[in-house]
Amino acid sequence: MSPKQFESELNYLAARELAESLMKQGFITKTEFKKIDDLLIAAFAPLIGKLITVSLDKPED
Numbered sequence: 001m002s003p004k005q006f007e008s009e010l011n012y013l014a015a016r017e018l019a020e021s022l023m024k025q026g027f028i029t030k031t032e033f034k035k036i037d038d039l040l041i042a043a044f045a046p047l048i049g050k051l052i053t054v055s056l057d058k059p060e061d
Helices: 003-024 030-044 047-057
Strands: none
Touching: 003 030, 003 047, 030 047
16 A cells, blocks of 8 residues: 555544544434545545445445
8 A cells, every 4th residue: 555545544534533423422414424424435535444434334134
């Protein structure tokens, strides 16, 4: 992984963590969080971060 890609991963994960915290505190809805996450993925183009999002979006059995 290049240094630039690593920085993108870190920035994505930090921003996502902030958005998730806002959701857990009730400041934004789950739908708003999903929209924010989609925007963050578009902005940072994370490779690993996309995998995290995909795995969390799977419905539980």
